[in-house]
Each structure stands twice: as C-alpha cells, then as structure tokens.
Amino acid sequence: MVFGRSSGKVLADRFKEDFKFIKGWAKKPGAVGAIKPTGKIAARHMASLLPLETELPVLELGPGTGVITQEILARGLAPEKIVSVEYSREFYAYLVKKFPGVNFIHGDAFNLDQALMNVPFETYAGVIGAVPLLNVPKQKRQDIIVESLKRVIPGGPFIQISYGPNPPTKAVPGKYTVEKSDRIFRNIPPAGIWVYRKDTQ
Numbered sequence: 001m002v003f004g005r006s007s008g009k010v011l012a013d014r015f016k017e018d019f020k021f022i023k024g025w026a027k028k029p030g031a032v033g034a035i036k037p038t039g040k041i042a043a044r045h046m047a048s049l050l051p052l053e054t055e056l057p058v059l060e061l062g063p064g065t066g067v068i069t070q071e072i073l074a075r076g077l078a079p080e081k082i083v084s085v086e087y088s089r090e091f092y093a094y095l096v097k098k099f100p101g102v103n104f105i106h107g108d109a110f111n112l113d114q115a116l117m118n119v120p121f122e123t124y125a126g127v128i129g130a131v132p133l134l135n136v137p138k139q140k141r142q143d144i145i146v147e148s149l150k151r152v153i154p155g156g157p158f159i160q161i162s163y164g165p166n167p168p169t170k171a172v173p174g175k176y177t178v179e180k181s182d183r184i185f186r187n188i189p190p191a192g193i194w195v196y197r198k199d200t201q
Contacts, residue, residue: 038064038067038130038161038191039067039184039186039187039188039191040067040071041184041186042161042187042191042193043067043068043071044071044074045181045182045193046068046071046128046161046193047072047075047128049126049157049159049181049193050077050125050157050159051125051126051157052075052076052077052125054125054153055081055125056121056153057081057082057083057121057125058077058081058083058125058127058128059084059085059124059126059128059151060082060084060085060128060129061084061109061127061128061129061131061144061148062085062087062109062130062132063085063091063095063130064086064130065091065094065095066094066095066099068128068130069082069084069099070099073102079101079102080102080103082102082103083103083105083121083124084102084104084105085104085108085109085112085116086105086106086107087108089106092105092106103119105119109129109131109144110143112147112148112151113147116151123151123152124151124153124156125152125156126152126156126157126158127149127152127156127157127158128158128159128160129144129158129159129161130161131160133160133162133169134163134168141168141169142169142175145158145169145175145176145196146175146176149196149197152198154198154200155197156197157195157196157197158176158195158196159181159194159196160193160194160196161191161194162192162194163190163191164192165192167180171199173199173201175198175199176196176197176198176199177196177197177199178194179195180195181195
C-alpha cells in the first residue's frame with residue numbers, strides 16, 4: 001500500500017501520540033486509564049453527546065494527548081470555549097502547543113474547586129472525561145461526578161469513557177443517574193461510553 005504525504009503525516013502523528021501516551025502510562029500507570037489514547041471513533045461518539053447548541057463552554061477532564069479535544073473542536077466549538085484539566089505535566093505541555101487557544105489547566109480533576117479557581121466560566125454545557133475512574137476508590141468516583149454535575153446546565157451530561165463492562169459507578173438516587181450510550185469494540189481496549197446526569201426525581 002502506498003501512502004501519500006498527508007497519510008504518512010497522520011500515521012506519524014498517531015505513532016507520536018501513542019508513544020507519548022505509553023511513556024506517560026509507564027511513568028504513572030495508576031494515573032492513566034489505558035495503554036493507548038482514546039480511539040478516534042470513541043472520541044467522536046463522546047463529543048457528539050455534548051449539547052453544543054447552548055453556546056456554553058465545555059469542561060474536559062483528563063484530555064491525555066488531546067484525541068477528545070480534537071473531536072470537540074471538529075464539532076465547531078471555539079477553542080476558548082473548552083476548559084480542559086490535565087494532571088500530567090508532560091501531557092499538559094504537549095496539549096498547550098498542539099491546541100492553541102484552548103484553556104488547558106495543569107491540575108487535579110478530583111479537586112475541581114482548586115483547578116478551576118481562576119477560570120471565568122461558572123456554567124458548562126456538559127463535562128466530558130477520560131479520567132481513569134476505575135483506578136480510584138468508589139467515593140472519589142462519586143465525588144468527581146457530583147462536583148462536575150454541579151457545574152452543568154439542567155439536564156447536561158457528564159460523559160465518561162471506561163474500560164470495564166459496568167459503569168465506573170452506579171447511579172446514586174438523589175444525586176445522579178447513569179445510562180450506557182454505546183460500547184466501542186473498535187477501541188483498544190474496547191470501551192464503554194457512560195452518561196451521567198443529575199437525578200432530579
């Protein structure tokens with residue numbers, strides 16, 4: 001098979017991102033949820049679930065190498081309308097260069113009050129995350145969802161990718177509901193997309 005220059009660049013960029021991600025995983029395997037970045041198909045599906053017609057900003061948690069960030073931008077959201085919290089200093093530095101204009105924050109998604117302290121936005125259309133929730137205790141999983149949903153419009157989603165057969169945390173009556181959006185078998189590893197919303201019942 002012969003690749004043109006553009007195809008070769010795409011493959012080179014993908015290899016570079018995979019290599020950077022694996023390096024991050026090797027340094028801190030507990031802080032990275034998979035051994036490869038989120039696949040493009042999964043990222044595109046996740047971005048499609050954001051209600052961008054509100055023209056409100058979006059909060060992204062755990063962008064990694066920016067695969068999901070890229071798909072949010074592809075939907076037409078302006079870079080300055082994305083607030084993205086990344087824990088890894090190496091990934092953060094890479095993202096700032098790759099996506100000029102996006103509001104990247106080097107911080108902890110499990111401490112949003114601190115991470116978002118200097119951000120001018122208070123309300124978001126939705127939250128989209130690739131934070132490795134299965135690597136932390138159940139209470140921390142619940143807390144990050146509750147804290148994230150405090151910041152979204154009524155009915156707005158918290159969209160999370162996970163690599164287990166079940167949601168990272170079950171619904172908690174009075175706090176949030178959860179529904180499965182899709183199972184992406186072409187992702188490596190296969191991934192489930194889960195959507196959390198405030199429980200208003």
